[in-house]
Amino acid sequence: MSLSVQDPAVVSDLPDLRDFSIGEIASAVSPEMADIMRRIIIDPERPAVSAFNSSI
């Protein structure tokens, strides 16, 4: 994710969709949104960080 630093808050490009209905979101899926999600959820290049385990 890219970010812009606007002190005192740090802003992500993950859109704040809490006030958008799921129907609205589904009807407006954009390439940018798909890019964001592809990066977050199904990036096959990042398997090493998809899960962690520890044996302390």
Place this chain on the structure above:
Amino acid sequence: MPGRAIPFRQVVLKVCSRCDLACDHCYVYEQADQSWRRRPKVITEETVTRTAERIAEHARYHALPAVRVILHGGEPLLAGVARLRRICEILRREVERVCDLDLRIHTNGVLLDDGFCQLFAEQQVMVGISIDGDRASNDRHRRYADGRSSYDQVVRAIGRLRDERYRALYSGLLCTIDVLNDPVLTFDALAALEPPLIDFLLPHATWDNPPPRPGGSATPYADWLIAIFDRWMEEPGAVPVRMFESIFRTMHGADSLTEALGLNPSDVVVVETDGSIEQVDSLKVAYEGAPETGFDVFRNTLDEAAGHPSITARQLGLAGLCDTCRQCPVVTSCGGGLYTHRYRTGTDFDNPSVYCADLMKLIRHVRGRLAPVAAHPAQRPSGHAIPAKHLDALAAGYGDDQAVGYLVESQRSLRRVMLGLLREQVNARTLTASDSAMFNAGWELITYLDKDNKATLDEVLAHPYMRAWATHCLGTMNASAAVSTGDVTHLAAIAAAAAIRSGRDVQLEVPVREGGVHLPTLGRLHVGRAATATITIGCDGFEVKTEDGQWPVALAAADGSAQPANWQPIRALVAERATMALEDTDPYRDCHQWPAASRLSADQAESWQRLYRQAWTLIESEHGVYAPGLAAGLSTIMPMANDEPSREISAAARQAFGAIGAALPLTADILALLMIHEFQHVKLGAIFDLFDLCDHRDRRLFYAPWRPDPRPLEALLQGTYAHIAVTDFWRVRRHYLSGSEAETAATEFALWRRHTAEAIETLATSGSLTPLGMRFAEGMRATVTPWLDEPVAPGADDSARRRAQRTRSAWEERRGSDR
């Protein structure tokens, strides 16, 4: 630090070293490097064959699915139709034995006649053409040696490519920027030629030879491109512009489409007409011989060239940039600009781009014009924001309920987007009629509840394994057209769970998985072999019906009503200020690296409850700084299978925010430690969902003191962040223990503070942390550094030092044997 060689996926093959134009901005003939004078005018068949063999060898070694070869010059059409045909045939013969060949040519176009077009159609060669805009713009530089304009010939050539017969060959136009030209007129002239893509090229320049800046403007190139960008944005569906598309893509973490922007490792190599293997052509503007590697296709493999220091220097992403660039807020989009443009005598390429101010202004303008998502035109959403003080608390390894609350809220957006994407992807595929009906009914119910009882729906969507399910579905659909429909119909079960919790009267079909109806956040009802079940929901419970039976389930069994024996509700782990779900039924919970335990017996659940209450009391009393964050963000503990009772097992998963997995340990203090440790991973995973902390293109592997194997940077960051809490746990715990237990705790503290501090320095000096990543490294360092001065018994410190040395030595030995 070991790493894998990055293969070349694009080969620029110089088929002719001379040109029929004399453009005064050409980097081949008009700049520092004059090596063209020593090259053969035209490549020989022997050189082409050897090059093709080298490409095939390279593709085979790296198992590349495809390689792009771009025929280039000078002017490649000067090679003539017959020679170009032979070149294409040789390349296809050798390379296509191993992988797909994407064959292209880039030309000034003046010789492009029907003969060439027919050849390119036969050989499937995509054609790109250089043109700088309208007639006046183009004629400013692109002229013959005698001063004649080339414009008419080029436009005629483009006309051929726009013809129906050759349209499929037309790959785009390349325009070198001259800020004396009118930007909008230039763009409109190019767009009128209907290219599938426009590529704007900043004129090659270095700090030694900066670009012209007429009129004294500090950012004429940004101003020129911004004028085009604004014009371009006025027309939805306008021709793609590679530079703008790349800025969009890199805003969201995707790869750039050009080596002039972004942090992608360079994957281009050049083969000259004499077979020399060289770096990218643009380096010719830096100094005489700058692109040289000393290798050639007759004596060297492409892998040897891939290991050349000058080539690997362009593959380091963030770590390959100067300090100024690494601290820059737009570095993920800019990537330091084109490597060549960073050159300055004395510091070589360790500088920002000579176009730094222009790139900064352009990228900020583009970002400012774009909402993060093109959703509702009237109310485009802003991005999730975390106040600096809370982000810094998280960076230090902590974060209270408010700080973690920001992460929880961002996950709400994320899950809504996931549902939207899932709906879109399901719509694009064909399900069976019954699965389609089930999915659509679930979707309708969810959208209804979203309006009717959003808070309750959000509680169900917040279930950790809802995201694991959606991830699984989207990943499956992304990888293959074949959809596992049993998975997507789980949406109906999610909708049913939300409806039950809302007490809405509704009836719908839900899937049966492994003999059960699964209702996220509620539990599982065993129903036998049926494929689907009908669930009827009322205000005080629900009833499930299949062909084999019918089972009523009361929601609040506190009234004493009996529950069916086949109903397995989610149990709660209860402590005074933190109640969590003991999740042992969800079908998507098995997403951690250790396997999930099957449904716990009543006695096992009671053991969990007893230990959990003790662990939570210990967390609040001894490690109170972690308690508010845990209570706010950790909702679920998932029991794991453990075939070695003495072994402590725990895990977190990026796709299951809010959950940790653990096998029930022997003692409450270890459960407290596992919870604190794993929740660090949960927090940092959610931060990764929001921000880039490091350059994920950096493929180097690093020493992680807690692992036998070297780790990628992001994984090292995760481990370091988690071990801050481990160190802190023992730091505090040792004061509450006595005797040998206190000694053990002191040794653990001494060991982990040493390991964690070392890992923080590895991160901080990697060069691949983003500015925000550095902020995290500094936050972690500020937490751990004072701990290094805390006194511990000499025996504990000695023991820790010996253990740390043994760990490091073992790693060094393994590293040596792997070489």
